[in-house]
Amino acid sequence: MNHDEWLAEHFESHRPQLLSAARRLLGSGSDADDAIQDAWIRISRADTSGVENPAGWMTTVVARVCFDMLRARRSWQYVPGGDPEPVADPNEADPEQRAVEADLVGVALLVVLETLTPPERLAFVLHDVFGLPFNEVAPIVGRSPAATRQLASRARRRVRGAEHEAPADPMRRAAVVQAFLAASRAGDFQALLDLLDPMAEARSDAAAVSMGSLDRVHGADAVAEFFSGRARAAKAALIDGHAGAVWSYGDTLKVAFLFTVDDDRIVDIELVADPARLSAFDVELVEA
Template identity: 60%
Template sequence: MDDSDWLAERFEESRTHLRAVAYRMLGSTNEAEDAVQEAWLRLSRSDTSDVANLGGWLTTVVARVSMDMLRSRASRREDPLDESAPDPVVGTEDAIDPEHQALLADSVGPALLVVLDTLAPAERLAFVLHDLFAVPFDEIAAIVGRSPAATRQLASRARRRVQGAAPDREADVARQRKIVDAFLAASRGGDFDALLSVLDPEVVLRSDGVGVLAGSMAEVRGAREVAGTFSGRAKAALPALVDGAAGAVWAPGGKPRVVFSFTVTDGRIVAIDMLADPDRLTELDVTVLA
């Protein structure tokens, strides 16, 4: 096996972890794939003969790429990224255990991603890498260009916002279900006004790469546009719990083909993620509700 084949094999071993890091940083499956692909391009062009921990090196590259993408995104919109989010899963300070990382990544629901969107890029990176993937602060400090102490403060500030935004879980899921059920009923009945009543004016509908290949738009923004997309449709969608949060699923023959993940804030739907990637669907905990 030559060096390029060996690097490609090691990269594939890390791909799931890298995609998880990028997705928690960016909240978009398409952008996460772009970040992972950029990491591969940088790896293929770099001399890694002196790299002792290739997995850690790749994590750093994906984190840097993701932070650059967040900063570029922030510069394109008027409102600043700065606010709050749900309970973090705190890892260890030192070691990076791949199995533990996978468990941590899978424990993060879509509601957290919405709140992470309100954090500044450096805060989000510090929180995601340390609290969700157990990367030590001295390694994160090199990425954000600050001292380890200042980086610890970034993560601490983000964590306080996360914990301050944590809702009562059962009550929150019950509220989510009422809103999602109302959305599904309005969608099936083609009741445009009822759809508008449960959608946030700035709601965003996102589809993963498989959905885009099947004809869906990668992203639709705005209540009227999203309502128009769903009005008179979703007739076969069933209410479901997706990773413990209210959602819906299209499951012909009992097998999930498309999962709709809803994020509800202040009584309105602020985001809908349409997931059709078979590999991604196998990672979700989907319970169809009566």
Template identity: 50%
Template sequence: MGETDLLARRFEEQRPRLRSVAQRMLGSGAEADDAVQDTWLRLSRADVDVIENLPGWLTTTVGRVCLDRLRSSAARHEQPADVTGDEPATTGPGADDPEQAALLSESVGQALHVVLRTLAPTERLVFVLHDMFAVSFEEIAAVVDRSPAAVRQIASRARRRVQSRSAGPETDPARQRRIVEAFLAASRDGRFEDLLTLLDPHVVMRADAVAARLGSSAAAVHGSSVVADFFSGRAQGALPAFIDAAPGAVVVVDGRTRIAISFTVTDRIIGIEVVADPDQLRTLDVVVG
């Protein structure tokens, strides 16, 4: 198999994920397919040898493509082709069509898409990539040309706006909080199997340098089994909290927050971010309880 064929096969393995990102960003199946195709064209012209993490590169690239399209559409005051005004695309005759139902279940859901369309393009990109696909703030910062701290603030603002307008299962803060509390309880009790059921198989846990040293963990850990094994028997002193409006937990020592853990939750936990650097901790909006 030639290098081009191998690259094409690796791209096809990532296509469902890339289309899901684009669908959430653009709200249009046709637009999403075009964005994925543009991503393939960019990959075919790129120096693949310098790409260390192909899935991550593809995710951020399709995000950049979608951001360009959203900005272009905003400049022309256009709506996505298959979403008009504020009406759900599946209303009216044919709403119960199995194909339409499949498309809706594949996407984030029409109600949430309506909410996402109220966000500015950069806010939408940051929210989708971080809160739905657990892309790190550092990776997103390179896409939107902002600092990671600025991206974190954008994510927090977008998250509050989405949660104030949507009660869908993926953005219901009460449901997300219950999942996180169940995870913390399973962690404290060392219930490995329960931890697995609460984690997405492709969960990513990231820790800053200070947290990595404290927990004897790598900066990034992938996969539900590895993450569940790391947390099993831990979280003894963790208190439930909201971190920049996201469900999370903190470890408080002598009245000061020493560690902050934020969770990205869809149907399960797909991302965990651990911060222990004192300078970073001071930038977080932490609400304990």
């Protein structure tokens, strides 16, 4: 058996698991089929010489494709009847347990699609449902393993009913972001530290880096130092319904600040300046 035949055989043997992952991440059978086709093209062209776990590696490729598809959408809305049917795994040893998990994932999908960002969706589904370790999920969503763990933890609490969000919760997250912006403008280092998770991370896309931002800053001290005295022109905003901030030049949006807040602490800040991504955001300025 040559390499191409070996790769095709592994892909077909793992197709049920890969299709299940894509359908749960995207919530659409047709989109999942497209994702699997795209993933196969990437897989067939990849160097597999260092691959020790074909199933895990292929799941990661599919997840990257799904993540790109989710990020490309201007908005994501659950359509009644769009909840994916469970895909049977012929190698599953405990069908009854799998059925229970499938029911849980169905509920999780509805909650995730309606309330979470693509990184939060992937962190939860890939780790909790498909067992990928956080150090493998982190590169897919562009977060540190610690931040990825926080994203999954937040989604998990919602799914399991430990966190019932009241209307005040989004307001609380918005208050955290606004307090962070105020501390940043004032250069209040200690106030910034108090608002940051110890493992907080700030990241900038290539466009933001070209404007003078740092590529990646890790740890509360470093993030606080990076933002201290800055963000003077940034304005609080809702970005795709989530608390964030924006900086504009005239009427042109230049930078979006995406915040991930968990337990009233900021765990992740992403600076986005890429025009294509900025144009896809639904931005609404809010008063302090």
